[in-house]
Amino acid sequence: MALPKRIIKETQRLLAEPAPGISASPSEENARYFNVMIIGPSTSPYEGGVYKLELYLPEDYPMAAPKVRFLTKIYHPNIDKLGRICLDILKDKWSPALQIRTVLLSIQALLSSPNPDDPLDENVARQWREDENSAINTAKDWTRIYAMQDN
Amino acid sequence: MLSAVSVSSGGEDDSFDSEEDLMFSDLSSEEDTLMTTEDAEHIAGSARKSVFECLDEASVSRKAEALVVQTSSLLSLSTHEAKALLRFYKWDENRLNDEWFSEEAKVRDKVGLLLEDRDKASGEGTSTSAQGAVDPSLCGICFENFPEDDMFAMECGHGFCRSCWNSYSQTAIDEGPSCLQLRCIQPSCNKLVTEDVMLSLVQDAARRDKYKQFWLRSFVEESRKLKWCTAPGCSMVLKCFDCPASDTPLDVRCDCGHLFCFTCGEETHRPATCSMREKWVIKNSAESENLNWILANSKPCPKCKRPIEKNYGCMHMTCAVCKHEFCWLCLGAWSEHGERTGGFYSCNKYKSKDKSRGADRKRRDFARASLERYMHYFERWNANKASCSKARETLDRFRGLEDLLTQVSTNTRTPMSQLAFIPEACKQVIECRKTLMWTYTYGYYNFDKEKAGNMKEFFEFLQGDAEYSLELLHNCVEVDLHKFVDAENCGDVSKGEFNEFRSKLTGLTKVTRDYFEKLVFELENGLEEIKARYGSV
Numbered sequence: 001m002a003l004p005k006r007i008i009k010e011t012q013r014l015l016a017e018p019a020p021g022i023s024a025s026p027s028e029e030n031a032r033y034f035n036v037m038i039i040g041p042s043t044s045p046y047e048g049g050v051y052k053l054e055l056y057l058p059e060d061y062p063m064a065a066p067k068v069r070f071l072t073k074i075y076h077p078n079i080d081k082l083g084r085i086c087l088d089i090l091k092d093k094w095s096p097a098l099q100i101r102t103v104l105l106s107i108q109a110l111l112s113s114p115n116p117d118d119p120l121d122e123n124v125a126r127q128w129r130e131d132e133n134s135a136i137n138t139a140k141d142w143t144r145i146y147a148m149q150d151n
Numbered sequence: 152m153l154s155a156v157s158v159s160s161g162g163e164d165d166s167f168d169s170e171e172d173l174m175f176s177d178l179s180s181e182e183d184t185l186m187t188t189e190d191a192e193h194i195a196g197s198a199r200k201s202v203f204e205c206l207d208e209a210s211v212s213r214k215a216e217a218l219v220v221q222t223s224s225l226l227s228l229s230t231h232e233a234k235a236l237l238r239f240y241k242w243d244e245n246r247l248n249d250e251w252f253s254e255e256a257k258v259r260d261k262v263g264l265l266l267e268d269r270d271k272a273s274g275e276g277t278s279t280s281a282q283g284a285v286d287p288s289l290c291g292i293c294f295e296n297f298p299e300d301d302m303f304a305m306e307c308g309h310g311f312c313r314s315c316w317n318s319y320s321q322t323a324i325d326e327g328p329s330c331l332q333l334r335c336i337q338p339s340c341n342k343l344v345t346e347d348v349m350l351s352l353v354q355d356a357a358r359r360d361k362y363k364q365f366w367l368r369s370f371v372e373e374s375r376k377l378k379w380c381t382a383p384g385c386s387m388v389l390k391c392f393d394c395p396a397s398d399t400p401l402d403v404r405c406d407c408g409h410l411f412c413f414t415c416g417e418e419t420h421r422p423a424t425c426s427m428r429e430k431w432v433i434k435n436s437a438e439s440e441n442l443n444w445i446l447a448n449s450k451p452c453p454k455c456k457r458p459i460e461k462n463y464g465c466m467h468m469t470c471a472v473c474k475h476e477f478c479w480l481c482l483g484a485w486s487e488h489g490e491r492t493g494g495f496y497s498c499n500k501y502k503s504k505d506k507s508r509g510a511d512r513k514r515r516d517f518a519r520a521s522l523e524r525y526m527h528y529f530e531r532w533n534a535n536k537a538s539c540s541k542a543r544e545t546l547d548r549f550r551g552l553e554d555l556l557t558q559v560s561t562n563t564r565t566p567m568s569q570l571a572f573i574p575e576a577c578k579q580v581i582e583c584r585k586t587l588m589w590t591y592t593y594g595y596y597n598f599d600k601e602k603a604g605n606m607k608e609f610f611e612f613l614q615g616d617a618e619y620s621l622e623l624l625h626n627c628v629e630v631d632l633h634k635f636v637d638a639e640n641c642g643d644v645s646k647g648e649f650n651e652f653r654s655k656l657t658g659l660t661k662v663t664r665d666y667f668e669k670l671v672f673e674l675e676n677g678l679e680e681i682k683a684r685y686g687s688v
């Protein structure tokens with residue numbers, strides 16, 4: 001099936017004018033599959049980390065939301081062990097007027113402001129609520145171990 | 152034998168003794184409905200039509216439409232807006248009116264209806280977010296350009312192409328009943344996609360039907376006064392004129408014949424309350440484990456056959472009734488066991504364990520006593536449940552292939568139209584068995600131990616009367632009837648004999664109905680009064 005004009009245009013724009021701290025490029029085999037990188041926002045526990053994600057546009061996109069998942073391990077109350085993300089616009093708050101760019105910007109914002117009251121990973125969220133400092137330290141450790149791959 | 156039953160009340164009861172003609176004139180008016188529908192009025196006094204009505208889907212739709220039209224003229228809104236508002240307030244027009252007239256703006260905001268001209272997002276369409284410049288011919292979803300006619304926007308002004316609006320609406324319908332509260336495509340916009348818009352966008356007939364069905368379902372499932380019939384495959388709706396309190400059962404009968412409790416949607420269970428019924432059913436499934444345990448841990452005494460529960464690890468059993476001593480493992484007499492069989496069967500071991508487990512035993516005894524109390528009620532509940540199913544089978548035989556009634560009609564040379572009293576009696580039996588079942592549940596929860604005192608006695612007295620009368624009726628309809636079914640026996644059945652049977656059965660039906668009405672009435676309404684009269688001194 002031919003790629004809808006919407007996807008072509010979105011892709012072009014993502015490549016031509018990338019959002020700061022975010023890169024997204026379609027895979028060579030499948031134009032609906034994107035390799036994404038988000039740079040950990042400064043002043044967040046993820047600062048200095050580079051996070052890989054995969055993003056897939058389902059058949060009924062944009063009527064259905066894109067599917068996004070973290071590939072890099074991350075310690076975050078709204079992201080689970082499998083990298084799945086708890087974000088309203090990826091579920092019931094999705095609107096076809098939103099775009100890949102909006103989704104990725106929202107994920108970047110989620111890294112800056114974790115929300116332990118709407119958790120996906122209950123254990124992480126509990127630690128976040130009970131002892132925020134130690135949770136942040138764990139997140140920093142994980143950033144160093146998993147998201148800084150200079151080695 | 153009839154007079155023995157009819158002692159309870161005077162006057163009107165005399166009619167069935169001799170004046171059968173009266174009965175017939177009564178019955179002949181029922182001819183048409185005989186065997187085709189189960190008439191609520193005739194069954195145990197429950198499910199009286201006056202407090203509810205049964206509606207088909209078309210008349211439910213008309214009722215919904217009427218409410219919408221009435222609301223729209225009262226609030227000066229379009230019918231589509233009125234419909235959306237009613238749905239939001241669970242079809243409770245009074246609540247809607249109250250809130251609307253006190254804070255219209257807030258209500259509009261919650262439901263997603265704009266004040267005219269107010270929230271118009273002029274020029275702020277999605278085409279901006281995509282391209283950075285306003286281009287009214289560009290659709291912000293598919294990024295294609297369209298002639299103006301192919302673009303569509305609601306009052307909020309957020310324009311997208313019709314094809315995108317169409318997929319948006321269809322996707323929402325496919326997702327389920329939440330499509331009734333679908334908002335504008337523009338994520339920041341709160342505008343509701345009302346019914347008229349939805350139907351103008353979606354052309355696909357199957358989806359349009361589905362959407363209309365969601366509205367009907369919302370009306371039925373969210374209105375307090377309406378419920379779908381719970382019979383599988385039945386699409387009738389029961390409407391209750393005056394809804395009972397949340398735990399008060401209300402028996403309703405759908406025109407399809409199905410009888411259920413309007414309040415909880417389950418099988419009828421008066422005089423037990425809805426929560427009692429639920430607790431009881433849960434208890435039954437929980438206790439079934441305990442009962443299984445007892446069965447697994449008891450064996451009949453090899454001599455007197457009374458079930459013996461194995462209390463401790465020891466295999467040396469002594470029957471409490473006949474004092475027979477035997478071995479748990481082989482069920483052989485203990486006298487045949489001895490030194491040879493070794494320490495495994497040692498009686499010393501048994502005794503020492505017995506002492507150390509004194510506290511354990513006390514707990515066991517208590518658990519046992521409460522289980523026995525439960526068993527007492529459960530056994531009776533269950534026995535009546537079984538009788539109820541038996542009676543249902545009998546009733547089925549009146550309409551099934553065997554058609555007992557036709558046989559009776561032929562054998563006794565009586566027109567079918569005059570035999571309505573037989574299935575009538577059978578329905579009465581079913582109804583009463585069911586009631587009796589649930590009086591045991593009622594008893595279990597209301598008459599706990601001594602504190603119930605005289606009330607328990609009074610309850611059991613009423614229950615006993617009712618049960619006795621029911622046994623007579625049940626026997627009459629299942630046993631006496633057969634005299635008139637088998638052709639061989641019928642040769643010499645006189646008309647007189649059949650008439651006697653008729654008046655006996657008709658009489659018993661009425662007497663039993665009265666007893667049960669009294670029983671249920673006393674249990675449901677009279678408890679306070681009974682307390683005052685008999686007091687738990």
Ligand SMILES: [Zn+2]
Nearest residue numbers: 307309335340
């Ligand atoms: Zn809008």
Ligand SMILES: [Zn+2]
Nearest residue numbers: 290293312315
């Ligand atoms: Zn479009």
Ligand SMILES: [Zn+2]
Nearest residue numbers: 380385405407
């Ligand atoms: Zn029905």
Ligand SMILES: [Zn+2]
Nearest residue numbers: 400412415425
């Ligand atoms: Zn109920």
Ligand SMILES: [Zn+2]
Nearest residue numbers: 452455470473
């Ligand atoms: Zn015995």
Ligand SMILES: [Zn+2]
Nearest residue numbers: 478480481483
């Ligand atoms: Zn033995």
